[in-house]
Amino acid sequence: MIELRDIHKSFGTNHVLRGVNLSVAKGESLVIIGGSGTGKSIALKCILGLVKPDSGQISVGGSDVNTGDRDTFLARFGMLFQGGALFDSLPVWQNVGFRLLRGALKRPHDEARAIAVEKLRRVGLKPDVADKFPAELSGGMQKRVGLARAICADPDIIFFDEPTTGLDPIMAGVINELIREIVVEMGATAMTITHDMTSVRAIADKVAMLHNGIIQWTGPVTDLDNSGDPYLDQFIHGRADGPIEAVR
Template sequence: MIRLENVSKTFGENRVLRGLNLHVPRGTSMVIIGGSGTGKSVTLKCVLGLVTPDSGRILVDGRDATEGDRDAFLSRFGMLFQGGALFDSLPVWQNVAFRHLRGALKRPQYEAKALAVEKLRRVGLKPEVADLLPAELSGGMQKRVGLARAIAADPEIIFFDEPTTGLDPIMAGVINELIREIVTEMGATALTITHDMSSVRAIADNVAMLHDGVIQWTGPVSEMDHSGDPYLDQFIHGRAEGPIEAVR
């Protein structure tokens, strides 16, 4: 579903991506891991067209991601943002149904609200949450609202940016379980970036280790612990000693 071929991106003198190659099969869950500043978020932004690579090619469903109608292209994606990114002045249901109220999928308000309530139910939130403001919710509830918004338009591809950041271990486990269930139910292709190894083990079919602007290792999550790759081994076990130099 998603293929990056020799993608490079430089910001000033900072070479972030250095010929990155990655293949995300249709209907699978790929998780990209790697240290801070290694280019994980830039990779997502390149796929979405928010950042233009200096070289290389990005294909989505076999078509060049830079060609064709942008609105139609973006309508295929859902996104769960790291910080939730909810509109604080809008009630929860309007956040969830935002595309259906103001975008190309525009529906009457009563239909949009009914859809939002259904998606909130799917992520374990009661109907009365729909009329609250984001500030009235806990961090875990805000994350669930963000997930409901990500799936509201039944996207083919869903991106998850650090989905468990700021959550306690129990709530992180709940969110991981929800993500896995929903992606499987929808048959969606998922691409996640995270530092949280519990998330990796819970939601990944395949894992890609990004280091120094390239994919250092990629393979099934079941092979991750026995990869034999020193970069991956150091990262997943959190070792200070190894080929990855810690920033001090």
């Protein structure tokens, strides 16, 4: 479904991606791990076309991301943002149904609201939440609203950017379970960025570690603890000593 071939991206003298090769099969849940500033978010932005690589090729569904209609291309994606990224001035249901109220996916007002309420139900929120504003919700509820928005248009591909950031361990577990259930239920292809190893083990089919601008290791989540890769081993166990130099 998604393939990156020899992707390079630099910002001045900062060489972020130095030849990334990565493939994600249809219906697969891939989690990208790696230290802060290693280019995980840049890789996602390159796939979406928000950042243009300096060289290399990216294809989605077998087609180059730079060809075809832009709106049609983006309609295939859903996104759960790290900080929720809800619109404070809009009620919850309009946040969830944002894409259904405008653009290529526009639906009648009442239909968009009904779909939004159904997606809220799917993530465990009652209909009365629909008319509240984000500021009236807890952090966990806001994250659920963000997840409902990500799946509202039934996308083929969903990106999750640090989905459990700012949540307590119990709520993080709830969100991880919801993500796994929804991805399997929808048959969607998923790419997740996270530092939370509990999330990795809960939602990943495959794991890729991005380090020093390349994919250092990739494999099934079941091989994490027996990879034989010193970089991966240091990262997943949070050790200060190892081939990855900690910034002190």
